Amino acid sequence: MINNQREIEQRLSVLKGLEWSGVSRAADMLTLGFGPKREEKNFYGVPKQVSAWALHIQCAWTLSETGKTIATEKSLAGSDEEVNAFVMSLQQLLAQRAPIVVEGISANSECCLFISLSKAFRLIVATNGAADDEDWRFFESKRTARHFVIEGGKIDPWSLS
Structure with a gap:
């Protein structure tokens, strides 16, 4: 039997010490990058900057600073204009407070994720447990990298093969 907590903490331990x-x-998926950036071309051949590691979140999440909530998954609801403005403000906050470094990773048996960051930031990702719904995924930002996927509050067995 898979120990979800241990598996998640082990897989995401590579983030410790890396910069957010x-x-x-x-759409309504939050995408976060960690580690140094490098240039990569998108599907159209246009260069873009990508972080070494990516975390894509499609379930409930809360970002807090000094214990005060500054964003949740509801921040990605609304018109494109509103959501784009929110993302831009979060990018500006990240730039103003940089560097923000991953200090700790923890998880629980329900595949919820807790990321402690420097400067009193904390990200909590709470799975929804709905079967066939992807909660979050973590991967190295390379086209051939294997993705570690949490779906329905469980580790997708494909992630372990």
Whole structure:
């Protein structure tokens, strides 16, 4: 039997000591980048900067600073204009407070994720447990990298093969 907590903490331990280096979104999915950035071309051949590691979140999440909530998944609801403005403000906050470094990773048996960051930032990712719904995924930002996927509050077995 898989120990979800141990597996998650082990997989994401590579983030410890790395800088939180990117934030974006795709529809209502929060995308975070960690570690040094490098240039890569997108599907159209246009150069873009990508962080070494990516965390894509499609479930409930809360970002707090000194214990005060500054953003949640509801921040990605609304018109494109509103959501884009929110993402831009989060990017500005990240730039103003940089460097923000991953200090700790912890998880629980329900595959919820807790990331402690420097400067009193904390990210909590709470799975929804709905079968066939992807909660979050973590991967190295390389086209051939294997993704570690949490779906329905469980580790997708494909992630372990």
